[in-house]
Amino acid sequence: MNVLVFDTSTNNFSLSIIKDKKIVLNLSKNINKTYSKFLIPILKLSLKKSxxxxxxxxxxxTSLGPGSFTGIRIGIAVAKGIGITSKAKILGYSNMDVLANAINIDLKGKKIVTVIKSKNKDYYFQIxxxxxxxxxxxxxxxxxxxPRIFFHKNLIFSGxxxxxxxxxxxxKKTIFYKKKPNAYILSNLFEKSNxxxxxxxxNPIYVYNHYAKKN
Structure with a gap:
């Protein structure tokens, strides 16, 4: 089984390739240019290296967000294009699910708060x-x-x-689990059949009240 994983939902681009059920390539890069020019060349190069x-x-x-709407749409379009050529199954995932499932400590009596930076002073979150x-x-x-719930006891923040x-x-009761939503985390979860x-x-994950506030 060969799997291509990539995340274009933020400027922190990440990519991972699983070949014959083993992770053979991980890439993480801060992107300051549009994904429309960068994504296809880096995918081709990564496949060649693998x-x-x-x-x-x-x-x-491919990531469905939340995050940069433009980046997410480009990622989805490229995934669909590759899928036509390769006949691969295309699946989308939420960055929030990845953040929550990356935590591997005892969660008894605890809740997870996943956090993703948006713009300026704003963040996305899910519990x-x-x-x-x-x-x-x-x-x-x-x-x-x-949010008031952020000050409750026994919370684990991830992201x-x-x-x-x-x-x-x-x-004293707060745990910070610093993980970013990226292809490396997801490829590890996928490799373990999670x-x-x-x-x-x-479809991109759209946080309606957030965009309504911006307009």
């Missing part, structure tokens, strides 16, 4: 129970106005945790 032909890919996994099941819809908050946010959240809640419906 000694894989595009037609040998069985699965393509998961100890079984790593989401218990609310993806929402947003500002560093200047934190884009900068110093300002950590300083505002510090208490399929998460992936979907064949490739």
């Amino acid at each position: 000694n894989l032909d595009i037609k040998e890919i069985n699965y393509i996994l 998961f129970n100890h079984k790593k099941t989401a218990i609310n819809k993806i929402s947003t908050f500002s560093i200047d106005s934190l 884009d945790l900068d110093i300002k946010l950590i300083n505002k959240l510090k208490n 399929m998460l809640k992936m979907t064949k419906v490739l």
